[in-house]
Amino acid sequence: MGHSISGVGVLDKAVLILETSVDGASLAELVERTQLPRATAHRLAQALEQHRLLVRDAQGRWRPGPRLGELANEAPDVLLTAAEPILAMLRDQTGESAQLYLRRADDRICVAAAERSSGLRDTVPIGAVLPMTAGSAAQILLAWEPPEAVLPLLPRAKFTARILAEVRKRGWASSVAEREAGVASVSSPVRDRTGRVIAAVSVSGPIERLTRRPGERHAMAVVRAGQRLSGL
Incomplete structure (x- = not known):
């Protein structure tokens, strides 16, 4: 990943993970699409899952989680x-x-x-x-x-x-x-x-x-x- 967009690198990487998961993504696909190290992509995806910003589907792929919709509805x-x-x-x-x-x-x-x-x-x-x-x-x-x-x-x-x-x-x-x-x-x-x-x-x-x-x-x-x- 290149220079930080916001100046907060970990936030930029988390947003990149979210964007990459819109249509579903396995860990291998996250790594390929984001160009992040495998360990970093896995750690961020798991953290986003803990916050319900990502969920796993029946195939184990990450997808947008319910908390995103909840936040949107509150705005x-x-x-x-x-x-x-x-x-x-x-x-x-x-x-x-x-x-x-x-x-x-x-x-x-x-x-x-x-x-x-x-x-x-x-x-x-x-x-x-x-x-x-x-x-x-x-x-x-x-x-x-x-x-x-x-x-x-x-x-x-x-x-x-x-x-x-x-x-x-x-x-x-x-x-x-x-x-x-x-x-x-x-x-x-x-x-x-x-x-x-x-x-x-x-x-x-x-x-x-x-x-x-x-x-x-x-x-x-x-x-x-x-x-x-x-x-x-």
Whole structure:
């Protein structure tokens, strides 16, 4: 390992171990990826495991531990804070209800929303749990996932692997009467600083207004909203 990033060498090495373990890593893989001495990598991984920052999976490989999520949940949610004005802007630009969704296992949860003040609208309350097998937001949350996270859901899904490939190519998704009869939607990804998709931002409303090709009408605005929320 080269010079210390923070000036505290052991901290830099511990963070390197955590980053290397995101997708799972054996001791040999930790050593190869970090270029740390075997004894150092093993000692740091064990120490991080004691603090529940790493855990061992069934194959004995280290992976991120539950304490990381606990610490994240205890911190102010920057994404939700930023989402409120951006969803309101998206609602005003499109004239449709806007939502932000996160994936939780085989469901997606609406964590923020901006509703139309009048007229027909697709009301999705904050906290609503919706399936990962229908709707443009579900397509977004699955399109960039590895096959093992997608394949178990496809037999029950209203969309196909080919549709998810198209979503990846164009950068947004649309649906017409997938989740609910009479409702159309358009969604785009929200990414973290590494480019990983962490959320989906959407607009939804009656097909009568969005038409059966809702992307032609609203994709650009939704994509821009996703870009504004990305990298926070």
